[in-house]
């Protein structure tokens with residue numbers, strides 16, 4: 001059970017410690033397929049959408065001054081009812097609650113791995129010195145869209161948590177087959193046209209400071225984005241037809 005004094009990831013307090021299992025003294029670094037499947041089943045049991053895996057490059061570790069290599073990304077799809085809600089402070093708080101509801105399970109996932117003899121630590125979602133998105137991009141399993149959303153094939157409304165671990169033989173992807181999205185975005189531009197804050201500069205580059213997604217819960221561009229309305233696979237098919245013409 002998580003302590004009732006849990007105070008949250010996103011907004012204010014340092015991350016409390018909910019681990020029940022210590023990291024092993026001599027961690028193992030190879031996981032069997034069966035055990036990884038068991039881990040995946042545990043994650044899916046709590047309605048997460050799936051897992052991705054990042055192997056951090058030497059350049060990345062140097063840039064962010066990190067000393068770990070292997071990251072498990074635990075993904076969930078944000079609730080559609082919240083995404084469609086009018087922007088408001090209440091919406092932001094509800095999104096924060098949803099984030100926390102998922103987040104508390106991540107300690108259980110780390111404990112599962114620790115019990116099996118692996119080192120496993122949650123990366124703090126608000127770590128000052130590490131970009132979670134940069135870690136996510138190292139998975140070769142996502143891209144950043146023109147509207148600055150992190151798009152996985154699971155969906156464009158993916159939220160995620162991360163565990164770094166001693167496990168070396170995770171199914172890392174060495175190539176990203178989603179790079180076509182940048183080209184597709186260059187033909188679309190719906191997010192730029194529909195943004196009420198003009199959060200894009202004269203070169204149509206996203207301006208984080210002007211975007212009110214985090215402050216006010218704006219999702220206007222997301223609601224009109226083809227990746228949200230049609231899903232990844234349908235947009236990919238449309239793109240493939242476009243480039244064949």
Ligand code: SF4
Nearest residue numbers: 145185188189191225
């Ligand atoms: S609305 Fe269009 S340009 Fe903007 S992120 Fe979605 S696909 Fe890309």
Ligand code: SF4
Nearest residue numbers: 195211212218220221
């Ligand atoms: S979330 Fe809202 S403010 Fe931010 S880019 Fe999209 S439409 Fe603009």
